[in-house]
Amino acid sequence: MNNLVMCVFFALLALPVQAGSRVLATGGATTIEGSAGGGIVPWAVINGYGSDDEWSVQAFGSRVGVDDFTLHSAGVGLSFDNRWELSYARQQFKLDTIGGQLRQDIVGVKYRLAGQLLYTSLPQISLGLQYKRHLDFELPSLVGAHSRSGVDLYLAASKVWLDAIAGRNLLLNGTIRATQANQTGLLGFGNADQQRHQLMFEGSAALLLTHHLAVGVEFRQKPNRLAFADEQHWRDVFVAWFVNPNLSVTAAYVDLGDIAGLPSQQGWYLSLEGSW
């Protein structure tokens, strides 16, 4: 699956297609869950560069390697009218130390409710939904997860302040997510006693150093429902290079905290994204 996506990706990269009318970098990057945003936090931005009445297609592939785990994520997206964003991602979480792997599929929808990232004093505000379905539920079930699938609902607000710091543009994003997911769904959803959604806060800040280069930080609050091991908040520091409207590369240093009893999982994230 990942290989197929990557093949399509590189085939499309060879096509010099008009990418849409929006300003470079306003589509953000693509998160590990397939929604436009940073690396781990979905933003209110709609992926790609389509403006009013314009379509845009995206493909992405990313890899996060921390001490005892590796997460491969790949997917595709479709955006319309700078209003709707549809996405699909397949995640493959390799348990390098423990052995085995966990996979989940994520289908996402995002709808821009109000605002224009660059132009309005009101931030751009979007509502998003991620339907997640685990493909290897045996292990999550053994450690106490209740369900194989779950739905995350989030409300995100993003705004760019032009000429904010030393002539540079600043993007701030805040996201409230209602979720039942354990480790974003990689360890299933809910536990025996609790399946209700919990509200979590996620935030990002990015500074555009040039038209092509952004640096930033992200934070993602996480629930902690499985008794067998602590789940901790995620954070990262990233650099994103918007080569042109068709190609962007994001690198980050990530701190995923304890995962499944293995302490202090830190390492590198690399993501490649194409947009047409």
Add this chain to the structure above:
Amino acid sequence: MKSLLILLSMALLLVACSQTPKPSLYQQLGEEAGITAITDHLLHQIEHDPLIVHHFRDTDIPRFRRLLMEQLCELSGGPCVYSGATMEESHTGLNLNTRDFDRLVNHLISAMQQQGIPYGAQNQLLALLAPMYPEVIGR
């Protein structure tokens, strides 16, 4: 002695700073010549953009050029007074959408790039123009 030296160096620093004031946006845009070049680059881009050029079908281009230069000059702190209509008035009946606005912003960025305007100055100008969005769209 030490504190005297520090005082002296601070005084020198103050003098040095006051002698090199931060250039105004108007200066960073290259004053009249720079703004003329940016405007002409921009008009060239518009002329070659089939998705927005039709909005200028009934426009008196020399007058539009003069008013745009006046406006950029005044906005950036130059010695001009914009003599045209308000943004609401001048865009009424054009029914511009966000795509038109996005494309114009991209053309302006490209014009400033061609003219070698520093990134910080580009953002300063964009920050002055962005608030006009609601005055320009959907009229």
